[in-house]
Amino acid sequence: MSTIWVAGAGVVGRRVVRFLAERPVGIVDPRVRGWSDDVAPGDVVVVSTGGRHAVLAAELLGRGVSVVTVGDDLADCRELLDLEDQARTNEVALVIGAALSPGLSGLIARSLSDRLRECSEIHIALHGTAGPSCARAHHRSLSGSSPSWVDGEMRSTPGGGGRELLWFPEPVGPMDCFLAEIASPLLLHRSLPDVPRISVRRSARRRDRVTARLPMMRSPHPEGRIGALRVEVRGVDHDGRRVSLVHGVAEQVGTASAAVAATFAEAVSVEELPAGVTLAGDSRVADLRLLSRVVARGVRLQEYIGDLA
Secondary structure, three states, X not given: OOOEEEEOOOHHHHHHHHHOOOOOEEXXXXXXXXXXXXXXXOOEEEEOOOOOOHHHHHHHHHOOOEEEEOOXXXXXXXXXXXXXXXXXXXXXXXXXXXXXXXXXXXXXXXXXXXXXXXXXXXXXXXXXXXXXXXXXXXXXXXXXEEEEEEOOEEXXXXXXXXXXXXXXXXXXXXXXXXXOOOOHHHHHHHHOOOOOEEEEEEEOOHHHHHXXXXXXXXXXXXXXXXXXXXXXXXXXOOOOOEEXXXXXXXXXXXXXXXXXXXXXXXXXXXXXXXXXXXXXXXXXXXXXXXXXXXXXXXXXXXXXXXXXX
């Protein structure tokens, strides 16, 4: 049985180790010289550090080590996608975006789209952050360029606009949400290329939008408070009716992200996933029922069923 290593001991990394307590697992610090000496070909590394992951992933793939990343940086995910040939050549797996979104949002979007005859729209919204690195990424995303797939092309829209009032699962409830620079539409379009419209937003207050281009004015919460994810899929069901399906979770972002990362790491370690790139919205993850495995780790999935009156 291969060993699963966790690169980074932040909020997400520590919780990944907790979820994998019954398996051979260890923590490594990429900032320490010689950190990878114990990592052997055939092992799996979950990269949960802050910042970009493509350079580290390329090094590990070249050594015959499979990689699971948890980042949502748009430029970084584009670079990670370019590593597919390297992963295939070295016969190892590369999972890109195994966190809340991208990650759990892709698992839910795939599950909901499979219930439709035709899926025309996927809209994702996020609330909350994990640890300090995640909070800083949230802060920056509102000043970046938000990707949206619209009718055959990837469009880039300034973050902080496109306000929508969206309802998250309780106890979070309604929040103002805005377009943000998050990689989810890029990765979901690759997994679900026939869906004409894909977007992502995140909750923000007026102060967040005003100060997005400035350094954070105060230190982020060390653990992150309760967060939430909302995934809405629109289309035509098998009876020919126009429908909108909405699922979501309300959970600490670090806990939900770690549950997704641990689930993918286990799937890689037992060779359920093939060599090359795997994304959370791919069809084969539905066949493996990875969403049900995440739910089994305590991440409660909620469904909006509308007004029954």
